[in-house]
Amino acid sequence: MGYHHRTSSRLGTLPLAFDLPARVGQIFMLQFRRLRRSGRNGRRIKLLLKFALPLLVLYLIDLPIHLYRTRVARPHQDLDQPFATGCLDPSVTAAQPRENATFVMLARNSEIEGAKATVANIERQFNRWFHYPIMFLNDAPWSEEFKDVLSRAVSNGTEVRFEVIEKGKWGFPEEMNEKEKTKARLQMKKQGERGVGYGDMESYHHMCRFYSGEFYNLEALRPYKWYWRLEPSVRYSCALTYDPFAEMARHDKVYGWTIALWEVGDTCPSLFKTTDDYRIEKGIPRTPTWNALLQVMWFPAPVRWFLGLFRVREHDNSGNKWNMCHYWSNFEIANLDFFRGREYQDYFRYLDSKGGFYSERWGDAPVHTLAVHMLLPPEKIHHFSDIGYEHDTLWQCPGNAPMDQQLLGNKALRDMGRMTLPSEGGTGCRCKCQENKRRRNINSQCTSELTRPVAFHRPSWWERHNGVYHYAVNNPNNPRK
Structure with missing residues (x-):
């Protein structure tokens, strides 16, 4: 059974973007107080202020620039949608x-x-x-x-x-x-x-x-x-x-x-x-x-x-x-x-x-x-989030689109056999997802990372912080992890 470790410091509640600089500042202040209590206020404190404080300031300036240069800008809308939903003739x-x-x-x-x-x-x-x-x-x-x-x-x-x-x-x-x-x-x-x-x-x-x-x-x-x-x-x-x-x-x-x-x-x-x-x-x-x-x-x-x-x-x-x-x-x-x-x-x-x-x-x-x-x-x-694909122990199997999009009376599809029940938001056509527990529908953390440039809708910061990623293919047997 897993658990979340929470620090007693108030810094642990700060947003991620400010957490690391705050901790660096905390370490600096602790060292400064130790030096002052030791009675060696002279040259050591001056050296600390002369070198450490400018480095900290430079870091606080550099960090936002670095984060901006490496950002993945959010598009104004989702740029990659399934080519079809459900079955076509x-x-x-x-x-x-x-x-x-x-x-x-x-x-x-x-x-x-x-x-x-x-x-x-x-x-x-x-x-x-x-x-x-x-x-x-x-x-x-x-x-x-x-x-x-x-x-x-x-x-x-x-x-x-x-x-x-x-x-x-x-x-x-x-x-x-x-x-x-x-x-x-x-x-x-x-x-x-x-x-x-x-x-x-x-x-x-x-x-x-x-x-x-x-x-x-x-x-x-x-x-x-x-x-x-x-x-x-x-x-x-x-x-x-x-x-x-x-x-x-x-x-x-x-x-x-x-x-x-x-x-x-x-x-x-x-x-x-x-x-x-x-x-x-x-x-x-x-x-x-x-x-x-x-x-x-x-x-x-x-x-x-x-x-x-x-x-x-x-x-x-x-x-x-x-x-x-x-x-x-x-x-x-x-x-x-x-x-x-x-x-x-x-x-x-x-x-x-x-x-x-x-x-x-x-x-x-x-x-x-x-x-x-x-x-x-x-x-x-x-x-291709609408394609069901299996190789070795990994697989992607989308949830099926609603029944009215499965073309149940279509002659070309009449021999497709049983399928997994449709699910909300499903896109698949006559998908039959495996139920073997040794297999797993691939967790979409990497899917979320690699599709960020085209995704307007993304997992929230809180979900990512807690390691919660939605399965992009909406398989009803494994909707979340």
């Missing part, structure tokens, strides 16, 4: 012009059952109406069994492609020599010994680097403008009766996501500082989108500068800390033109030159997140 929406888009799944021949389950699920919930092509990628030749089983898992009219990643796109950078590769393998081995997840798996490092940059340069993807990333053994728990590619294009969005959560710091301790180095080198200004990544430090300016100067892990050049929030990139719907464009590819090549994909375990999820928040304005990013 898929026979109507699927008849509209389609975008130049494809599903993409990276898989191995051994993942045949997981790949089949994902494809069968996405076909049932969406693609049997829209028939977007599905592309499978492998760094090794495909087995005939895999191709046969997955070709039969799709609905009639859905094109399936089996591509082998071309040479130079998977593995170590081509410019690395054998000595550098040996050093990289030793570094990966040490990561495994330290307990870094997948740290000693060379193929996992290759995968992170591939999805961070080389993926977008594949010849097989060149004809397409949009992609929807799939993974083996994931599940979509709601019917999706509109075309997310068309809606992303219509609303001028670039990057779409479902789940945000914390990164494990041991995997990428220098990634945030390296990204901030790139931002400064290229003259990219701080924006509300970038500031949404910050855990603002309240230390005096010289202390903050030293944190940046000495490259303290997960801190930027100003000494602010990354809040560790990132989008879970195993689901993403995005515009390929952004990721294969000059700005993003320059950023990827800069990261690649630093070697962190192997000396550390820089993942594609934080790389995508940092790039999106560095290079895009907030209104270009979309949270």
Whole structure:
């Protein structure tokens, strides 16, 4: 059972913005009284007044400026709403012009059952109406069994492609020599010994680097403008009766996501500082989108500068800390033109030159997140809060819209089966949320942090102070934490 510790000092009741300066002042006054009681009033008190008091004044001037520069301005209205509420008639929406888009799944021949389950699920919930092509990628030749089983898992009219990643796109950078590769393998081995997840798996490092940059340069993807990333053994728990590619294009969005959560710091301790180095080198200004990544430090300016100067892990050049929030990139719907464009590819090549994909375990999820928040304005990013998505033990499942928006008599949806009861404010279409207690609907603290630039309605200061965050997807089984 948890409890809240409350200090007996009146300072403990002050607002957060004044709490730290007040405590610094309290410490100063205590030291001053001790010196006066000791009878050593002379030089020591003068030195204290000469140096400590000006520093305190400078800090009280610096702090508001620092907080202003790192603020996330509140927009005049919510800038990111669901594309649809409840169910639409898929026979109507699927008849509209389609975008130049494809599903993409990276898989191995051994993942045949997981790949089949994902494809069968996405076909049932969406693609049997829209028939977007599905592309499978492998760094090794495909087995005939895999191709046969997955070709039969799709609905009639859905094109399936089996591509082998071309040479130079998977593995170590081509410019690395054998000595550098040996050093990289030793570094990966040490990561495994330290307990870094997948740290000693060379193929996992290759995968992170591939999805961070080389993926977008594949010849097989060149004809397409949009992609929807799939993974083996994931599940979509709601019917999706509109075309997310068309809606992303219509609303001028670039990057779409479902789940945000914390990164494990041991995997990428220098990634945030390296990204901030790139931002400064290229003259990219701080924006509300970038500031949404910050855990603002309240230390005096010289202390903050030293944190940046000495490259303290997960801190930027100003000494602010990354809040560790990132989008879970195993689901993403995005515009390929952004990721294969000059700005993003320059950023990827800069990261690649630093070697962190192997000396550390820089993942594609934080790389995508940092790039999106560095290079895009907030209104270009979309949270698919109406899509039910499950991967491993984490899931997002929205509450269903009212019954009159579920199109109960619609022929195209007649075989969807039972659904979770609607809930107030729900947006989902025929969602069936899991009730397994070992699974959990992802807490939306990171969702709240990363969506602040587009959110007029935000959790109150008191809720954040007490660690109370609303589930952004309004699942009736887990409405709050």
